Amino acid sequence: MSVPNTDVRSLVAAALPTPVPADEYDGCPVTGLLRLLSDKWSMLVLVLLGRQPYRFNELHRAIGGISQRMLTRTLRGLESAGLVLREVHPTVPPSVEYRLTPLGRSLLGPLSGLADWAVRHEPELAAARRPVTAATSSGPR
Amino acid sequence: MSVPNTDVRSLVAAALPTPVPADEYDGCPVTGLLRLLSDKWSMLVLVLLGRQPYRFNELHRAIGGISQRMLTRTLRGLESAGLVLREVHPTVPPSVEYRLTPLGRSLLGPLSGLADWAVRHEPELAAARRPVTAATSSGPR
DNA sequence: CGGTATCCATTTCGATACTG
DNA sequence: CAGTATCGAAATGGATACCG
Numbered sequence: 001m002s003v004p005n006t007d008v009r010s011l012v013a014a015a016l017p018t019p020v021p022a023d024e025y026d027g028c029p030v031t032g033l034l035r036l037l038s039d040k041w042s043m044l045v046l047v048l049l050g051r052q053p054y055r056f057n058e059l060h061r062a063i064g065g066i067s068q069r070m071l072t073r074t075l076r077g078l079e080s081a082g083l084v085l086r087e088v089h090p091t092v093p094p095s096v097e098y099r100l101t102p103l104g105r106s107l108l109g110p111l112s113g114l115a116d117w118a119v120r121h122e123p124e125l126a127a128a129r130r131p132v133t134a135a136t137s138s139g140p141r
Numbered sequence: 142m143s144v145p146n147t148d149v150r151s152l153v154a155a156a157l158p159t160p161v162p163a164d165e166y167d168g169c170p171v172t173g174l175l176r177l178l179s180d181k182w183s184m185l186v187l188v189l190l191g192r193q194p195y196r197f198n199e200l201h202r203a204i205g206g207i208s209q210r211m212l213t214r215t216l217r218g219l220e221s222a223g224l225v226l227r228e229v230h231p232t233v234p235p236s237v238e239y240r241l242t243p244l245g246r247s248l249l250g251p252l253s254g255l256a257d258w259a260v261r262h263e264p265e266l267a268a269a270r271r272p273v274t275a276a277t278s279s280g281p282r
Numbered sequence: 283c284g285g286t287a288t289c290c291a292t293t294t295c296g297a298t299a300c301t302g
Numbered sequence: 303c304a305g306t307a308t309c310g311a312a313a314t315g316g317a318t319a320c321c322g
Binding site: 029032033034037038039043080081082101106107109110111113114115116117118119122124125128 | 170171173174175178179180184221222223224242244247248250251252254255256257258259260262263265266268269270
Binding site for chain 1: 322
């Protein structure tokens with residue numbers, strides 16, 4: 001991401017009633033987490049795997065509209081972050097199971113905090129949704 | 142986003158001890174929120190504005206490395222979502238202040254939940270960071 | 283079954299120049 | 303000061319074909 005001058009971690013620490021220690025940090029972990037989750041499928045996969053383990057094609061079917069390539073990439077990303085465990089059973093045909101690691105499961109809580117907020121504030125969000133006036137060149141987000 | 146078959150909202154509802162009502166929903170609000178925040182700058186801007194109001198160029202300086210264009214776009218996005226208020230003072234030279242709306246401020250809590258998690262689990266995250274083996278074509282995320 | 287390789291479309295981001 | 307316009311680069315995502 002080429003971390004910006006301003007560090008998210010020190011910011012949230014200062015912005016909150018119960019600031020975090022923040023004694024030492026090199027690459028802001030908050031930024032890292034956001035980078036990891038800020039794609040089209042990661043959070044969806046996490047939540048699905050939070051319900052039960054899945055095999056590759058099960059997951060592929062459960063999520064409608066994802067390509068094999070993106071599912072693989074997403075799983076690899078989550079795996080390399082230590083949130084998802086990939087278990088290969090050397091049978092024929094091969095069978096691969098994906099499940100959350102304990103670390104991954106522990107993320108479900110905070111994730112749901114955000115989700116809850118979105119659901120609770122849906123009316124206000126819907127009410128606020130006006131075009132504002134004009135966008136800054138190139139189409140809407 | 143062209144919402145996938147699987148709806149994040151019903152999923153988090155089912156995955157949690159305290160499920161949300163989820164009586165009726167068209168465009169999943171959770172997905173909408175994620176779409177809004179899943180860019181390079183939005184969360185950073187939110188957290189900064191959570192500390193104090195900023196004028197445009199103040200903000201520009203506070204965030205190192207953002208272009209004027211992206212700052213404008215980011216602010217417009219948050220504004221049209223009802224999270225940020227844009228106040229124009231018709232002075233000369235012009236002065237524009239940005240601050241969080243109450244709705245925006247209410248988002249700081251859940252946001253910090255995620256940030257706290259990242260900070261608290263930083264050791265585990267760092268420990269888990271291994272290349273896994275190989276990526277699925279095209280460069281690393 | 284569970285991928286990988288290739289190619290292509292879209293989106294996002296940033297640098298630069300210019301304006302009321 | 304606070305933007306807008308334009309352009310190009312890069313990241314991201316998807317379709318298709320193929321493989322152990």
